[in-house]
Amino acid sequence: MNVLANRQTIVVGIDGSQQALGAALWAAAVADRMHAPLLLVNATADEYYYHYGIQAAIAYPNYADELRKAGQEMLDKASAAVAEQFPSVELAAKVYNGNPDHVIVDLSGRARLTVVGAHSRQALDALLGSTTLRVANHARGPVVVWRGDPEAALPESGTVLVGVDGEEMGEQALDYGFEVASLLNARLVALHAWSDDEEQASARLSESLAGRSEKYPDVEVDEIVQDGNPGTALLQWGKDAQLIVVGSRVRNRILANLLGSTSQNLLNRATVPILICHPLHR
Template sequence: MLRPVIAGVDGSQESLAAAEWAAREAVRRERPLRLAHVRNWHPRQDGEPPTAAQRHLAQRALRQAEDRIRRTCPNVVVDDVQVDGPATAALLSLSEQADVLVLGSRGLSGFTGFLVGSVALGVVARCERPVVLVRAEEEAADEHLPGRDGGASVRTGYRDVVLALDLNDPCDEVIEFAFEAARTRGARLRAVHAWQPPSPLTLGPGEIGLVEGPYRAEEWLGFMTAVLQVWRDKYPGVEVVETVTQSRPQSVLVRAASGASLLVVGRRITDRPAGPRTGPVAHAAIHHVGCPVAVVPHA
């Protein structure tokens, strides 16, 4: 049985945008869509049953999302589910059944970037399936290139899919997700790696940092080409553009994702005593990038 694309729905504008994006993604992936509503997000005690008002609000939120999806993606196969909170734990449990989990974010602010709620951050930091965050203002046309008149259009090709590629630890799960996203969209894949000159204390034998400064970018680019070659062979229809830049990875990603249809970043799954973390690059992406951000966990 195919894993569904699951979208968290709570009746907010960001969750409606996430549900609509999830519907389009389900069509692209040829997967069913499941709308999920968490009742009683913060129960006072375990096993506390939802009230009649909470059940009514849950049903209304799901119907509202389904009505919106039917207007924009009438061919998607959709069902829904209601589960009880706490919200983070409930969404993590649901994600075990998902191909992709899609959640909403309230959009960009002038000072802090993405206004990402604590539930979404908790899910991203712990989820073992890919999670996509979608801002409230996201529309179908935002994924596409402008029309001939420069206006928004859904009839043009897709904007680039951007892959944040860590060449110090390239991960197959992250790379495959990005190539598959580009393939299903017929989009160009832009792989981006940011590097910084190492200090003498961080160098190991044979590392690229030993190469003279002017040649480091060329060496990194050659390494990127080698890493991606097997994926080019597997996805011959995907056009790939490779970019290496000397700068902070967080800054490079924010610039690279401007005008993209999707940014794909990785998150390492760890058992550190400090608990789950998103990592600095994924953290910057989900807080400061305007397009949908896919966070792909990997070992």
């Protein structure tokens, strides 16, 4: 069965790290509530062969097989952990041949949600070269960059914080935010950071929320209008959140504000998972 056929599947990148395992358990909890299939993915890039060609194939004839075997072992471990805690989730796992970020970005174009684990908080220049940031930047649909304690990976108490700017992708972030808050039985905090007129900012936020509270009557909403930089505001309010939700254009503006400064960007500094709402395309 093609679990990616109807864009209902949640895809998780697995690389053997504890953060990837935490991401898988978090995604499984969400999949359980969404009644969505879960696909765990490992990608093996035969870079040694790619760079050294026939000499590598002669010197290490079993290299590719060993990579695939190691990838399958990572998937087996993650699958066992997921199945133990979420036996009702429809679960599949597959080793793909290719560059990990290319594989995951490609799969994101057919997924309902893509989840990748963020490794230890690192310098900004190192993060920019990571698979996590490349997937976060180029995913073809919504992507969660998961960070947290792998021993307590499941969604727990805490708000769902949504960055609102009145633009199209910010509106999509609100849609995802309400859906996830409803699934997780969480309070939603809608945050709009302004730099012009507070009254107009409040009106924009109220306009953005109109209709969604009626669609999700179970979700309690707090409206926050704050003067200042949106990235700083999200980091401030995100300390008490279990998930931060932003539109991709909001994210790009935040990165533009923080890059080049002594501060690290939102993806590197936040201590909770971040959902980035890219437009859907294949």
